[in-house]
Amino acid sequence: MSRRSAPAHGSHGIPEATVARLPVYLRALYALADRGIATVSSEELAASAGVNSAKLRKDLSHLGSYGTRGVGYDVEYLVYQVSRELGLTQDWPVVIVGAGNLGRALANYGGFASRGFRIAALLDCDSGVVGTQIARHTVRSAADIEAVVQEQAVSIGVIATPAPSAQDVCDRLVAAGVTSILNFAPIVLSVPSGVDVRKVDLSIELQILAFHAQRRALAGVPSPGEREWQERRARRTGGREPAETGPPLALGGDTGVEAQAVGT
């Protein structure tokens, strides 16, 4: 999906599919660390991340041998190694273009800052928005793209504009020196080779869900595994680490360290 010459792990190593899962593992590791857990087995970590444990071990083995046989992985050490591999030990200035609802949501999203992504600037071309404060940032004019990118050595750009402006913004980002782009606009961006584009399309995901929902509706509806689910839910609500002193939260469980249902 927008790799240029990808022999997957031809030259240096890590398969693309693995790279895509590392952030998930990292999130699970942070959650474990927050709960004060120092060591974790591949089985447990895999459950937290919602993947098969063999897959997790193979994935981690691409980074090196950071586990201890018979014991598991040291959470803190693994956090460091995964972060390092993903390039999160350095600071990544990010410019967000488009300060509509989506741009605003992105600017306010805590998950950015906590992973080393610093918002270098929030830009918009609507003069009614330029100058306002959003999440501690003053919205600047989209005319400043080149200035911002060069001044702050930005290499990652986020496009959160309406579709018609997206290609133009993209061109300007690229011309200014940005080589990684995260595109939220529902169009296919045209970029020179050497520039990495990833897209997130809200409606595409919904359409995929609709496809499966329709499949289910047409085929016999096998009822959403009633018994099994009751059981799992009970386990999650009640049996939260017997000797654990977790404070009861007002709404909802903890930070999501349970396994995704994978079924058979």
Added chain:
Amino acid sequence: MSRRSAPAHGSHGIPEATVARLPVYLRALYALADRGIATVSSEELAASAGVNSAKLRKDLSHLGSYGTRGVGYDVEYLVYQVSRELGLTQDWPVVIVGAGNLGRALANYGGFASRGFRIAALLDCDSGVVGTQIARHTVRSAADIEAVVQEQAVSIGVIATPAPSAQDVCDRLVAAGVTSILNFAPIVLSVPSGVDVRKVDLSIELQILAFHAQRRALAGVPSPGEREWQERRARRTGGREPAETGPPLALGGDTGVEAQAVGT
């Protein structure tokens, strides 16, 4: 990614990878239709969608033989067939839980309605937001989840809450009868088998970009194909369908029907 018993195209047909691309083709087809193009070859459509043409043909062949050899595909007919396969010819009521910036962005997103997704309700548990108007919808209390789902026969739920509430919201949606969930919260949801979950994680995409950016920075930087790019850009800006009467847009090109750079 959260399939239950997925032999991919074991029983009825279409591989998962193909399903994930159909919405992209559909978008490209709509863009072509808007430009008044009645017929398109696999080569052109593939370019518009940013994929290999052989892949496109194989993907479409899973739906049936809707092309004409020597000619191409009829745009309108293909739009219909793809829509039908994706289940977009029916109306899908969707409930959005969480009316923060993200929920607001989703509610305002035009790409929903235009694909048959109707917002059944917008819910939040913050009493300061409940009752306000967002995109023609009055925000209702999150306590109404069960009522809304049952009254309007909602089968798709969108979770746009902060992470701590997500699992609880998910449980309630599922208990109320929702079987498809789109999750924006950065946690792995636990659901019974039979429920389909897709996740969109903004920071994960950024982390993947960071990984590649770091790779590029470490290896020799081969300069983003200067010459080739200038050429492509010129072609895009100037050579817009010679005899085409497209009105000049204030900002940016058209709806993105150009090829993604794929490189070698």
Added chain:
DNA sequence: CTGACTTTGTGCAAACGTTCACAAGGGCGT
């Protein structure tokens, strides 16, 4: 120090996805 037990790391085979290359098939000019 030894031996039982646990968990990692990995060889291998099967499943899945992508791409090439071309035969089959249909339009169109003559």
Added chain:
DNA sequence: ACGCCCTTGTGAACGTTTGCACAAAGTCAG
């Protein structure tokens, strides 16, 4: 009606990803 040319649809080769199953390697009790 014929044959040329263009484009689809697909068989086959190749690369990637997954998951099993197990040997290697470490811990820990006695």
